[in-house]
Amino acid sequence: MPAAVKLENVVKRYGALEVLKGVSFDIQPGEVVALIGASGSGKSTALRCINRLERIQQGRIEVCGREVSDEAIDLRALRQEVGMVFQSYNLFPHMTVGQNVMLALRRVKKIARPEAAEIARRVLTQVGLGEKYDSYPEQLSGGQQQRVAIARSLAMQPRVMLFDEVTSALDPKLTGEVLRVMEDLARGGMTMVVVTHEMAFARRAANRVIFMHQGNVHESGDASILSDPATPELRDFLEHDL
Numbered sequence: 498m499p500a501a502v503k504l505e506n507v508v509k510r511y512g513a514l515e516v517l518k519g520v521s522f523d524i525q526p527g528e529v530v531a532l533i534g535a536s537g538s539g540k541s542t543a544l545r546c547i548n549r550l551e552r553i554q555q556g557r558i559e560v561c562g563r564e565v566s567d568e569a570i571d572l573r574a575l576r577q578e579v580g581m582v583f584q585s586y587n588l589f590p591h592m593t594v595g596q597n598v599m600l601a602l603r604r605v606k607k608i609a610r611p612e613a614a615e616i617a618r619r620v621l622t623q624v625g626l627g628e629k630y631d632s633y634p635e636q637l638s639g640g641q642q643q644r645v646a647i648a649r650s651l652a653m654q655p656r657v658m659l660f661d662e663v664t665s666a667l668d669p670k671l672t673g674e675v676l677r678v679m680e681d682l683a684r685g686g687m688t689m690v691v692v693t694h695e696m697a698f699a700r701r702a703a704n705r706v707i708f709m710h711q712g713n714v715h716e717s718g719d720a721s722i723l724s725d726p727a728t729p730e731l732r733d734f735l736e737h738d739l
């Protein structure tokens with residue numbers, strides 16, 4: 498089976514600043530990978546390169562057998578396969594929760610309204626928000642809005658989901674409810690790459706932890722590296738980040 502996501506010697510620069518300095522890793526279907534590291538180590542950039550929000554300067558990226566670094570790639574198809582959830586929820590305030598979730602189904606997938614509505618209800622129920630279908634985003638807590646954003650992404654039936662510090666803006670209680678939804682997804686077999694500072698989540702849900710340091714993969718392994726780091730850099734990060 499091809500890797501769900503494969504990075505090979507990826508180099509990404511912003512002007513003279515080299516943010517990814519030859520990053521390589523593979524993620525297998527169904528794997529949950531926590532991407533950790535200090536601020537500025539390149540975690541978000543790596544995620545953004547995977548769904549081609551950013552172009553790379555060298556190396557290769559493949560997603561489900563599709564060459565992302567190919568200039569001729571069908572971005573619409575790629576973005577259907579790769580869902581992404583950010584720290585900010587970016588819900589449309591003038592649309593109901595149901596309409597927000599249905600939007601891409603209608604516009605991108607051209608799915609008829611009754612079927613789109615059914616899918617929206619199903620994914621909202623999956624994230625514990627079935628009863629909020631007719632609410633507006635402003636009537637929801639931050640944690641609920643983030644769960645709507647996850648549902649919106651799920652509705653497209655992605656093969657891989659990327660999460661970029663999705664709980665950073667939330668207080669601990671709301672963080673917990675979002676992480677529980679992500680753990681459910683992980684248990685359900687979703688392939689996930691999760692940039693996170695939530696080490697407890699990484700311990701519970703990740704099959705693999707990748708520690709980035711100054712634009713490189715510095716250490717990786719199963720969650721036991723969080724209790725028993727091999728490098729002083731990971732030890733230092735864990736001591737200061739917790």
Ligand SMILES: Nc1ncnc2c1ncn2[C@@H]1O[C@H](COP(=O)(O)OP(=O)(O)OP(=O)(O)O)[C@@H](O)[C@H]1O
Nearest residue numbers: 511514516534535536537538539540541542543692
């Ligand atoms: N669009 C951009 N233009 C110029 N520099 C950028 C851009 N995006 C990111 N950078 C720089 O690239 C480096 C890596 O940023 P990135 O956001 O990938 O780090 P990170 O590990 O995700 O950090 P954080 O945990 O703070 O989000 C930083 O030095 C950042 O300032």
